[in-house]
Amino acid sequence: MNFSRFSLGLMRLNDWGFTTSQLIRFIEQNLELGITAMDHADIYGSYTCEENFGKAIAGKPLLRSRMQLVTKCGIKLVSENRPAHTIHAYDTCMRHILQSAENSLKYLQTDYLDLLLIHRPDPLMNVDEIAEAFRQLKAEGKVLHVGVSNFSASQFDLLQSRLDFPLVTNQVEVSVLKLDSIYDGVLDQCQQYRIKPMSWSPLAGGNLFHSSEARAIRLRKALDNICKATGGYSMDQIALAWLLKHPSGIIPVIGSGNIDRIKKAVDSEKIILTGDQWFSILEASTGVEVP
Numbered sequence: 001m002n003f004s005r006f007s008l009g010l011m012r013l014n015d016w017g018f019t020t021s022q023l024i025r026f027i028e029q030n031l032e033l034g035i036t037a038m039d040h041a042d043i044y045g046s047y048t049c050e051e052n053f054g055k056a057i058a059g060k061p062l063l064r065s066r067m068q069l070v071t072k073c074g075i076k077l078v079s080e081n082r083p084a085h086t087i088h089a090y091d092t093c094m095r096h097i098l099q100s101a102e103n104s105l106k107y108l109q110t111d112y113l114d115l116l117l118i119h120r121p122d123p124l125m126n127v128d129e130i131a132e133a134f135r136q137l138k139a140e141g142k143v144l145h146v147g148v149s150n151f152s153a154s155q156f157d158l159l160q161s162r163l164d165f166p167l168v169t170n171q172v173e174v175s176v177l178k179l180d181s182i183y184d185g186v187l188d189q190c191q192q193y194r195i196k197p198m199s200w201s202p203l204a205g206g207n208l209f210h211s212s213e214a215r216a217i218r219l220r221k222a223l224d225n226i227c228k229a230t231g232g233y234s235m236d237q238i239a240l241a242w243l244l245k246h247p248s249g250i251i252p253v254i255g256s257g258n259i260d261r262i263k264k265a266v267d268s269e270k271i272i273l274t275g276d277q278w279f280s281i282l283e284a285s286t287g288v289e290v291p
């Protein structure tokens with residue numbers, strides 16, 4: 001799958017308070033900026049965000065054809081919209097994956113999903129069942145590509161070992177405030193297989209700006225130093241440029257409903273951090289020099 005350099009995350013869609021026509025305009029503006037990968041999950045907005053997005057693109061095949069629809073399945077939320085769910089749980093059995101994909105197709109008002117991800121590794125996951133569900137959905141043309149989210153490198157390899165087509169991404173939490181995947185083998189594995197990881201909460205869900213913890217304060221100072229050195233760029237842009245510099249080709253999934261912030265995010269691609277600048281941010285995040 002050919003991803004755009006950034007993806008738009010729709011988890012917070014209901015918080016943005018758009019009317020349908022405002023949402024259509026917002027989607028168009030993102031497409032004009034080159035952001036074509038629209039990141040959903042069945043559970044966002046307690047199972048309502050896909051539907052609200054679907055209403056915006058309904059009956060607009062030209063608009064649909066300009067984007068890639070990414071969605072996820074495998075989490076079962078307790079929700080008034082899913083009265084049968086009695087406990088927050090995971091379900092990655094074949095029946096659940098097939099049913100979730102059908103629901104997403106219906107709510108998003110589309111004939112096909114560009115990419116379906118298993119949202120989280122399920123301690124009870126039977127990878128043969130996931131593989132069979134993926135095979136069936138691809139054979140029927142309902143899903144073009146498949147991948148995972150929040151998987152460890154070994155979980156990724158386990159599922160990949162049952163497939164004769166590639167998992168195309170592992171969507172993980174990575175940002176200046178969340179470094180695990182840089183060290184635990186997940187981003188190494190993406191480079192090894194030449195697939196691009198997607199970064200959820202690339203600005204730590206806004207905590208980078210709001211948190212009063214020492215780590216966030218250190219980071220803001222380090223980012224601000226680079227803002228001054230680069231002349232005119234802002235902290236969010238430097239934090240994104242830090243992700244973009246990683247050789248695995250991280251695709252930040254931008255969670256903002258503010259088009260000016262999204263324009264700035266896209267502009268961050270112009271920033272080429274020096275190695276020293278990159279390491280000064282790493283040092284501010286960990287609080288120690290690299291050994």
Ligand SMILES: NC(=O)c1ccc[n+]([C@@H]2O[C@H](COP(=O)([O-])OP(=O)(O)OC[C@H]3O[C@@H](n4cnc5c(N)ncnc54)[C@H](OP(=O)(O)O)[C@@H]3O)[C@@H](O)[C@H]2O)c1
Pocket residue numbers: 008009010011012039040119149150171172199200201202203204205206207209236253254255256257258261
């Ligand atoms: N796979 C998974 O398990 C998983 C988990 C969580 C999320 N996701 C995906 O990742 C996407 C992005 O996650 P996210 O929304 O947490 O991403 P994010 O981009 O890190 O955070 C977005 C939040 O930060 C705020 N923000 C952005 N720039 C700001 C600034 N300069 N100053 C102050 N606040 C700022 C935004 O507010 P404004 O709207 O006001 O700009 C918004 O509330 C989600 O939409 C979803 O698609 C996936």
